[in-house]
Amino acid sequence: MKALKINPLVFIIINVLAPSMYIFIKATYLLPFLMIFSACVLLLMGRFKRLGISAVIYVAMFGVYSLFMKIEALNFWGLFVLILMQSFPCAVLAVLLVSKYSSAELLSALEGLRLPRPLVVAATITLKYVPTFARELKFITESMRLRGIKFSILKPISSFRYFIAPQLFRCSALSEEVTAAGLVKGIDAPIRRTSFFEQKIRFSDVALLAVFLIGTLGGLIWAK
Numbered sequence: 001m002k003a004l005k006i007n008p009l010v011f012i013i014i015n016v017l018a019p020s021m022y023i024f025i026k027a028t029y030l031l032p033f034l035m036i037f038s039a040c041v042l043l044l045m046g047r048f049k050r051l052g053i054s055a056v057i058y059v060a061m062f063g064v065y066s067l068f069m070k071i072e073a074l075n076f077w078g079l080f081v082l083i084l085m086q087s088f089p090c091a092v093l094a095v096l097l098v099s100k101y102s103s104a105e106l107l108s109a110l111e112g113l114r115l116p117r118p119l120v121v122a123a124t125i126t127l128k129y130v131p132t133f134a135r136e137l138k139f140i141t142e143s144m145r146l147r148g149i150k151f152s153i154l155k156p157i158s159s160f161r162y163f164i165a166p167q168l169f170r171c172s173a174l175s176e177e178v179t180a181a182g183l184v185k186g187i188d189a190p191i192r193r194t195s196f197f198e199q200k201i202r203f204s205d206v207a208l209l210a211v212f213l214i215g216t217l218g219g220l221i222w223a224k
Helices: 008-017 019-023 027-044 048-070 072-100 103-111 117-146 156-184 203-223
Strands: none
Touching (some): 008 019, 008 072, 008 103, 019 072, 027 072, 117 156
16 A cells, blocks of 8 residues: 655644644543544554554553542642643644655645745744754763763753753754755745645545544534
């Protein structure tokens, strides 16, 4: 079975709408629906390994939640885990959006909405900085290990400082690099950019959005 190619706009729209649906739809309906929906998306895109990892993480969170809710002193932390569980389906799709699509693909898709150029550029940079942050954090951790600096829970403030100070310096350097790369690619040009990655809305994208909207609409009806 050929992996399905989904327009990144579909993930952006779903991640904008899904979290707000908890205001109108009961979590007992919306959470299972979003979990099944995100699992089906991973299957259609051929991300079987990620689906397995996501299933293990969700089952682990559900087990921790069930355990904490049985102990009255830990009920607060149980509710915190529940919030993480509710946001987990959106996080799965967000990680897929950040990891699978390049900056050029995201920029091409967002420009199709005719949004202001500064907003499009800012959104693209924000989305693509997440994996960059994880990579930089790995470098910082490795540097700390080489220098014999260990992260200690007993000293959270000083340990956190070892992470945040280098990260701030790297953010400054990366911002200059991103700005230079954008200028080279003509990001400040007054005309609409062409792109090698033309993101068109396909029937599969419309069908996926329709399933999501019908599912949430069913939740609104069920809530009544």
